[in-house]
Amino acid sequence: MNVQVTESGTWRRTLEIEAPAEDVDKRLNDAYRKYSKTLNLPGFRKGKVPLSVIKRQFGSAIQGEVVQEMVEEFYREASEAEGIQPVSQASIDDINFEEGQPLVFKASVDVRPEITVETYKGLKVTRPVFAVEDEHVDSRLRYMQEESATEQVVERAADLDDVVFADVEELDEDGSPVADHKSEDQSIRLFKTEDDKPTELAEQLMGISAGESREVTITRPVQDEPDQEDHEDRDEEPKEETVMFRVMAKEIRERELPELDDELAQDVGGVETLDELKTQIRNEMATQYDQMIRQRVEENLMDALIEENPFEVPDSMVENYLDGMIESYKREHAGHDHGIDEDAIREEGRDQAERGVKRFLLLDAVADQEDIGVTDDDLDKHLEEMSQRHNIEGPRLRQILGRTEQLGRIESDIKTQKTFDFLIDNADVEDVEEVEGE
Amino acid sequence: MRRSFSHSSSVGGLVKNSMQIIRRPIITERASNLQESQNKYVFEVLRGANKVDIQRAVEAMFEVEVVKVNTSTVHGKIKRLGRFQGRRSNWKKAVVTLADGHSIDFFEG
Numbered sequence: 226m227n228v229q230v231t232e233s234g235t236w237r238r239t240l241e242i243e244a245p246a247e248d249v250d251k252r253l254n255d256a257y258r259k260y261s262k263t264l265n266l267p268g269f270r271k272g273k274v275p276l277s278v279i280k281r282q283f284g285s286a287i288q289g290e291v292v293q294e295m296v297e298e299f300y301r302e303a304s305e306a307e308g309i310q311p312v313s314q315a316s317i318d319d320i321n322f323e324e325g326q327p328l329v330f331k332a333s334v335d336v337r338p339e340i341t342v343e344t345y346k347g348l349k350v351t352r353p354v355f356a357v358e359d360e361h362v363d364s365r366l367r368y369m370q371e372e373s374a375t376e377q378v379v380e381r382a383a384d385l386d387d388v389v390f391a392d393v394e395e396l397d398e399d400g401s402p403v404a405d406h407k408s409e410d411q412s413i414r415l416f417k418t419e420d421d422k423p424t425e426l427a428e429q430l431m432g433i434s435a436g437e438s439r440e441v442t443i444t445r446p447v448q449d450e451p452d453q454e455d456h457e458d459r460d461e462e463p464k465e466e467t468v469m470f471r472v473m474a475k476e477i478r479e480r481e482l483p484e485l486d487d488e489l490a491q492d493v494g495g496v497e498t499l500d501e502l503k504t505q506i507r508n509e510m511a512t513q514y515d516q517m518i519r520q521r522v523e524e525n526l527m528d529a530l531i532e533e534n535p536f537e538v539p540d541s542m543v544e545n546y547l548d549g550m551i552e553s554y555k556r557e558h559a560g561h562d563h564g565i566d567e568d569a570i571r572e573e574g575r576d577q578a579e580r581g582v583k584r585f586l587l588l589d590a591v592a593d594q595e596d597i598g599v600t601d602d603d604l605d606k607h608l609e610e611m612s613q614r615h616n617i618e619g620p621r622l623r624q625i626l627g628r629t630e631q632l633g634r635i636e637s638d639i640k641t642q643k644t645f646d647f648l649i650d651n652a653d654v655e656d657v658e659e660v661e662g663e
Numbered sequence: 664m665r666r667s668f669s670h671s672s673s674v675g676g677l678v679k680n681s682m683q684i685i686r687r688p689i690i691t692e693r694a695s696n697l698q699e700s701q702n703k704y705v706f707e708v709l710r711g712a713n714k715v716d717i718q719r720a721v722e723a724m725f726e727v728e729v730v731k732v733n734t735s736t737v738h739g740k741i742k743r744l745g746r747f748q749g750r751r752s753n754w755k756k757a758v759v760t761l762a763d764g765h766s767i768d769f770f771e772g
Contacts, residue, residue, distance in 0.1 A: 270692060273692050275692075277699065
């Protein structure tokens with residue numbers, strides 16, 4: 226087999242493949258013979274149809290099939306022999322076939338870019354510093370306190386921070402109830418805003434007492450599809466509508482916050498004292514912050530790495546990445562019946578996909594250049610941690626992971642982590658104070 | 664390749680052209696053996712046609728030289744469907760020997 230490789234693009238190779246005539250003929254004849262064995266033609270006994278008849282009657286169809294097979298096989302052999310790592314489907318052109326002649330064709334394919342990362346040491350990156358402040362801990366404590374508040378029915382008119390226990394029905398413009406828009410036994414809390422003012426709803430319900438009913442008007446964003454509420458990535462102005470409700474108060478309840486003391490600590494945190502609870506919160510937050518910081522540093526590093534080492538990525542890799550994105554988007558949204566606009570995802574996700582591909586290639590290249598690999602020890606350590614976290618015994622965990630073919634993914638995760646460790650160790654990291662609230 | 668169907672002969676008092684005399688080629692195991700080993704081609708032909716008619720018709724239709732024509736009448740088989748008995752029609756078979764170097768390709772249109 227004769228193969229010639231030409232570069233037809235930065236990461237595109239065209240293979241000109243010529244397969245010798247003898248090979249081709251042999252395969253063709255094999256195919257004819259195989260066909261004649263099974264062919265049922267009137268006037269002939271099974272398997273007794275002469276090759277000449279088959280060739281004349283079915284020749285071109287069989288040839289087409291065989292050529293197709295041969296092209297695929299020879300392409301595979303050729304790309305292996307030439308050490309080409311395809312990242313796309315090959316496009317086959319110019320198939321030239323005649324009986325008794327060599328089979329000649331061209332295959333073009335995107336290859337995985339072989340990049341050498343020049344600059345990856347001493348990258349300048351910033352590291353945000355979030356320290357856990359007392360006020361963070363306090364606000365978390367307050368939140369916990371709120372969470373475990375108790376409610377007491379009181380015989381008085383509702384005030385701020387009270388809870389109105391009521392039946393609520395939606396009214397249309399004429400003030401008559403909308404069918405099926407009634408909900409019973411709702412707890413409506415009369416929230417106050419940051420500056421101690423009642424919210425729009427609370428203001429209208431202040432002073433209501435049990436047994437009383439009131440009509441309230443609120444503005445809310447238009448809800449087309451209930452499960453899109455949390456999609457904040459929609460840039461368009463949310464539309465608002467004004468809706469009227471009738472609130473029929475059944476009870477007024479006063480909220481009682483528990484004391485911030487050891488007892489609360491035992492209830493919510495499972496620890497003995499309030500101080501212990503505070504330490505616990507502080508540790509949790511510190512871990513969270515550390516993870517966040519690491520993530521930010523990694524992202525910053527990636528930015529710097531991409532910036533310092535520009536290269537072109539093959540389109541087909543980006544497309545593959547986009548396919549993956551769409552796939553996972555579909556999985557996440559499986560069961561929701563809103564349609565998925567694949568073209569929009571492709572359009573908007575292109576930059577992200579390109580970055581993802583670059584990230585993958587750059588990290589891999591750095592790992593190669595620095596000989597970073599995953600040792601058995603690394604894997605064992607990671608699995609050990611996992612088994613503790615998920616409370617599954619080590620051998621069993623291995624079995625599960627092996628069955629779901631996740632070991633490979635874990636290995637590549639560890640490799641990525643190690644590569645990042647290396648990059649961070651060798652980077653010029655500058656700590657930057659960031660305003661809390663990220 | 665230009666084919667001439669213009670040859671006609673009178674069979675049973677009716678003038679027939681080549682297309683009507685040669686009804687179909689017979690392609691069977693035996694026929695293709697004859698073809699390959701002895702350059703003989705087998706046809707079903709009009710029952711009333713004689714050897715000369717067949718020779719002329721084949722020569723005109725396929726533009727080949729015919730050396731010899733052998734014919735035979737194939738008797739229709741008796742077929743029954745339940746209690747009804749029937750008979751397939753008799754037909755005439757012609758084995759046409761071509762001169763060396765001549766051949767017919769049935770599959771080419």
